[in-house]
Amino acid sequence: MTQQEQHQGRLAFIGGGNMAEAILGGLLACGYPLSQCVVTEPIQARCEFLQSKYPGLQTLSGPDANRLAVQGSKSATTTQSLIQDGSIQINPTAASTDFAPAEVIILAVKPQVLRNVVIDLAPALRALQPLVISIAAGIETSAIVRFMADGVDEDTIAAGSVKLPPVIRVMPNTPALVLEGAAGMYATADATAEQREVAESLMAAVSKQVSWVETESLIDTVTGISGSGPAYFFLMMEAMEEAGVKLGMDRATAKALTIQTCLGAAKMAQLSSDDLETLRIKVTSPQGTTDAAIKAFEAGGFRDLVEKGVTAADARSRTLAKELGGSKL
Numbered sequence: 001m002t003q004q005e006q007h008q009g010r011l012a013f014i015g016g017g018n019m020a021e022a023i024l025g026g027l028l029a030c031g032y033p034l035s036q037c038v039v040t041e042p043i044q045a046r047c048e049f050l051q052s053k054y055p056g057l058q059t060l061s062g063p064d065a066n067r068l069a070v071q072g073s074k075s076a077t078t079t080q081s082l083i084q085d086g087s088i089q090i091n092p093t094a095a096s097t098d099f100a101p102a103e104v105i106i107l108a109v110k111p112q113v114l115r116n117v118v119i120d121l122a123p124a125l126r127a128l129q130p131l132v133i134s135i136a137a138g139i140e141t142s143a144i145v146r147f148m149a150d151g152v153d154e155d156t157i158a159a160g161s162v163k164l165p166p167v168i169r170v171m172p173n174t175p176a177l178v179l180e181g182a183a184g185m186y187a188t189a190d191a192t193a194e195q196r197e198v199a200e201s202l203m204a205a206v207s208k209q210v211s212w213v214e215t216e217s218l219i220d221t222v223t224g225i226s227g228s229g230p231a232y233f234f235l236m237m238e239a240m241e242e243a244g245v246k247l248g249m250d251r252a253t254a255k256a257l258t259i260q261t262c263l264g265a266a267k268m269a270q271l272s273s274d275d276l277e278t279l280r281i282k283v284t285s286p287q288g289t290t291d292a293a294i295k296a297f298e299a300g301g302f303r304d305l306v307e308k309g310v311t312a313a314d315a316r317s318r319t320l321a322k323e324l325g326g327s328k329l
């Protein structure tokens with residue numbers, strides 16, 4: 001989807017943390033109209049930070065903030081009375097103080113609070129049918145659908161007289177903060193091709209790699225690879241920096257060489273037509289220095305260890321789904 005074609009509808013971020021900020025920042029950098037965005041965030045200081053970073057951004061706090069962001073306000077008088085009774089705090093200098101209903105909702109709250117947030121929004125979501133995009137780790141679309149159906153009996157849902165909005169689940173990663181994200185996406189069957197495209201174009205603003213998965217359980221694997229993955233590379237870089245220091249190098253030099261090596265290797269891997277193994281072999285002269293290092297890594301079970309790490313993250317994502325999306329909650 002080109003920038004001209006990019007969806008520019010009313011967008012509500014529910015939660016204004018790091019990932020919401022990354023996605024918002026990327027969209028604004030791509031020309032998404034600021035006046036079409038609203039961010040809800042319970043911490044007032046965080047709202048002020050976002051307002052100063054993105055002048056004119058509409059932020060909402062207070063008990064009615066999420067509902068107002070999703071369903072809009074019937075009139076300026078209604079908004080005024082919500083402000084007066086303390087139900088919401090708005091940015092009065094925002095580019096837009098008109099609260100039209102949102103077409104796309106990005107659920108960017110912590111997984112632990114997602115259930116209550118969605119249940120609170122359920123009537124508005126059912127009435128307005130926005131596209132719902134969740135970036136919460138470990139919460140399955142079926143749980144989100146169940147939260148959206150809160151208060152409606154199963155027979156009514158099954159009969160189709162109450163419709164639930166489609167849900168697209170995304171696992172982004174923190175390099176989105178520097179527009180270098182990698183994201184995995186999964187859509188429920190009722191999401192249309194156009195809605196998938198809208199979600200993809202929003203995520204592509206901050207992610208160089210966007211991959212759809214056909215089964216939702218693969219989102220747990222995306223979490224194990226790219227969601228948690230930046231931390232694995234940071235760990236590897238920490239260890240390399242430390243090794244350099246132990247061998248007598250100053251920390252700043254060891255750090256700078258490590259970071260550039262990581263970046264350079266990633267760029268080669270991305271641009272080269274060689275596979276990863278071939279690239280490794282090309283650096284490794286027989287009986288040379290790299291050969292010595294690789295043998296030490298292999299002897300220490302490096303590949304097994306990496307597999308164990310990725311598998312542990314994947315398993316934790318599945319457990320979170322049970323803990324946070326379970327019907328008991």
Ligand SMILES: O=C(O)[C@@H]1CCC=N1
Pocket residue numbers: 137223227228
């Ligand atoms: O560690 C976590 O739970 C989240 C999910 C992926 C990255 N961070």
